[in-house]
Amino acid sequence: MARWHKVVKPTEFERTYKFVHRRKEIAVFKLEDGVYATENSCSHEYSPLVEGMIVDGDVYCPKHGSRFEIRTGAVKDFPATRPVRTFPTMINEEDGYIYVKC
Ligand code: FES
Numbered sequence: 401m402a403r404w405h406k407v408v409k410p411t412e413f414e415r416t417y418k419f420v421h422r423r424k425e426i427a428v429f430k431l432e433d434g435v436y437a438t439e440n441s442c443s444h445e446y447s448p449l450v451e452g453m454i455v456d457g458d459v460y461c462p463k464h465g466s467r468f469e470i471r472t473g474a475v476k477d478f479p480a481t482r483p484v485r486t487f488p489t490m491i492n493e494e495d496g497y498i499y500v501k502c
Contacts, residue, residue, distance in 0.1 A: 402487075404499040410435060410491065416450040421502050426487060428498060429470045431457055436470050437487040437500045444480035 408417050410430060417428040418440055425440035427450045438459075440448050447463035454460075458467050458476060466480035473486040488501040 402501050404490070404501050406492075406495075407498045407500050409496050410498060411496075415454055418448070418450045419500075421500075424502075426500060426502060428489070428500065429454065429459065431470060435489045435491065435498050437489050437502070438468070438470060438473050439485045441484070442466060442468075442480060443475065443482040443484050449484065 405421060407419050407428060415430050418425055427438050427440040429436045438449060440450055442449055442461040442463065444464060444466050447461050449459050449461060451462045452459040457470055459470050460467050464479050466475060467477035468475055468484050473483040475481060475483050490499050492499055
């Protein structure tokens with residue numbers, strides 16, 4: 401069952417942050433309208449998305465250039481054909497941390 405996990409403060413990273421939950425890497429992205437989380441592994445050949453280029457809310461896989469919509473995980477460009485999983489996020493007003501439900 402998914403639970404909220406305290407991850408990091410938005411001021412502690414530039415645009416991307418990686419953390420590990422149950423041996424799975426999860427990527428946190430800071431966009432203009434908030435923070436989002438996806439699995440960190442590209443659905444094509446498992447390259448880390450936190451190392452990709454971010455353009456207009458999309459992340460380009462650093463290995464072969466597949467493009468994923470960060471907010472939804474949808475794949476928008478080949479060679480990947482499957483979306484990446486996304487996770488709910490929130491910023492707790494009391495402690496200022498990003499929480500990810502995973
Ligand atoms: S590993 Fe990401 S596009 Fe190939």
